[in-house]
Amino acid sequence: MYIKTDGKDSGIAAKEMIESRVPGKTMNEKLHNAYLELQMRANVLYDKDANRLDTSAGQVGLRQTLEKKEGLFRMHMMGKRVNYACRSVITPDPYLDIDEIGIPELFARKLTFPEALNDRNIYAMKELVKRGPDKHPGASFIEVSGKLGKPPMRLMLKSGPTFDRDRGFYSSRLHAGNTHSVHSMPDVVLRSLQNGDRMLMNRQPTLHKPSIMGHRVRVLHSQKALRMNYAPCKAYNADFDGDEMNGHFVQNRVAQSEIAELAGVGSNFLVPKDGTPILGLIQDHVVSGVLMTLRGQFFNKEDFMHLILSAFSQYTEYLSIPPPTIIKPQKLWSGKQVITAIIQNCCPSDKPQINLSGKAKTPLTCWKARDPFTGEEMNTPSFEMSESNVIIRRGQLLCGVLDKAHYGTTQFGLIHCVYELYGPKVAIKMLSCFSRVFTTHLQFHGFSLGVSDILVTKKADAQRKSLIEELRSCGNSVVQKAFSLPEDTSFDKIRYTLASTYNHPRDREMVKMVDFSMKQAINKYAEQINSACVPSGLIKDFPRNSLQLMIQSGAKGSLVNSIQISCALGQIELEGQRPALSITGRSLPSFRSFDPSPRAGGFVEQRFLTGINPQELFFHTMAGREGLIDTAVKTSRSGYLQRCIIKHLEGISVRYDNSVRNFDDSIIQFRYGEDGLDVGRSTFLTSKQFPFLVENIEAIQKLFIPSFDNPEEEEHTKWNLSETEKHYKRISKFKQRRILELQVNFIFYLK
Structure with missing residues (x-):
């Protein structure tokens, strides 16, 4: 550390600086504070947040240089783009297979696969070379193998009829190599994407394993968008209102087979989370x-x-x-x-x-x-x-x-x-x-929804109106019962009682109790209104009623949607409570202060069929705003939380001894899930599903026992159920005895 001395001795100058600038009464205190300050400055070099009192802008520590999305690793060192990929808008096509993906011909011509020549494909590959890069199927490059130890020479095939002769010459010079000699390498043709190839499809955000799955390619002519069946939509969390997806064309046969067997749509039929199917038909x-x-x-x-x-x-x-x-x-x-x-x-x-x-x-x-x-x-x-x-x-x-x-x-x-x-x-x-x-x-x-599907009968509508009329006056009776007021209490007296309760800080519990009693009374009337109209009061019955057909079959919608259309919207709640009163005692300016009626407390008695009035619309939009804010806030928080969890768990794996270990070989579980069962393969191992297994015992036998050409070999593998039951009982007894021994040994060890 350099100290300007002005001709003085450096020790004297340092002593004077410490005495004048560093806080503390004695020299020992000053030296201690100076040491702490020096340590803080050193810490700030590594982490700016170590000194929370220093709010000066522009200083960045080593930690800030490396961490987060703007840090050195994620912003500059990690890759952001890949080759052999495509991206476009997705559109639905119910005539494709579930595991197929429709790829536009424009993409298919650009995406290539290195096909090594052999005796079986050499003639087909020569034809692709002759066609060139402009036609589909065709080829864009060839790699001519050189001498052993030298890299192959890549030649680009030029497009257009003027280069037909050149492509024909290249085609005639291709050879498959000698399969019996390691010194003769085959030529390679980079052919275009074809029907039956495997591609990895991905929709961002990639939140779980089925967000990336392998599909079989079907090339679409005169198309610009990707096409996909409806069934995988839930896996990708995709809809067709403008969503885009990425496709990755892997570049060797091993990767192609891994996509087909490990990452394919069929292999991801069950969710790893709980073993429920994630592929299914909709709407x-x-x-x-x-x-x-x-x-x-x-x-x-x-x-x-x-x-x-x-x-x-x-x-x-x-x-x-x-x-x-x-x-x-x-x-x-x-x-x-x-x-x-x-x-x-x-x-x-x-x-x-x-x-x-x-x-x-x-x-x-x-x-x-x-x-x-x-x-x-x-x-x-x-x-x-x-x-x-x-x-x-x-x-x-x-x-x-x-x-x-x-x-x-x-x-x-x-x-x-x-x-x-x-x-x-x-x-x-x-x-x-x-x-x-x-x-x-x-x-x-054909299928359509009309007005007749949401209309109620005259009898049901009259019952609905009478119940709403009773509901309008239930607020007075709730307040009278809560405050033990006589039944002939005037409306102004009820409002005065509510005002004195709301304005008194000690009566908060009483306010909550009144609010709860009001909600209970409103719910009773709402249930009666709903049961009178939906579904028994509708003009059309199921299955002629298209809306009820959609709801009851699980295609779309819920009973709440039907009730809000045909009966009433019901009580609006904000954060689990009725809309709060302002300082003037009103929920909205159009109501009287401390009005006990359900409508003033956020109950919407109208329905979408006949329309709602301005006050009810305002309550309805308040609830909608709360939903929008919750969605926006939860997205960022849950995304960051998931990233943290993934980064901490990505080193965990199941080893060959069936133990679950971290990247440093520390044991997390001696057996995965304490039972070693794969979630996706144990869904039917419950007592409720045993009747299904018994009904299909022959199919299960065929699934687990291979078929033989020799009848004698097949006789040895026949499934004898009585023998299986005997062995199962013996194993159960052994396990119980073994578990008891382990428990005794463990208790002895603890002592």
């Missing part, structure tokens, strides 16, 4: 599936064959068609038989067909019939053989409608069970066939 397809499988839905031969052909339009194998349900006077097939034909033709022919007993999402109360003479609702039908009871035997849909519970993103539905019994390829194929057949059926049937 229109759910509605179409319910309409097709309703009891009484029939198709003639032309329409039936059209539906089956549309479902299997991507496949070339022979199809088995079930016999018609009705033969005279005309051959007719039921809608359930369309599903039967798809199930039986998708499942492998060498394995037993699926058996399934389950429930539809559509509740049993939706199938109530009306008396044809009086119009009154009849009793709820029994569950057995109803449309809510889904029964499949040997691949035949015998009873029930198929809705979101069976081909949506729900556990233990038809597609989930097919995935467990036959594997991901069969599940993807069946889901793709359902997507196409439901789209085609909707073109036959």
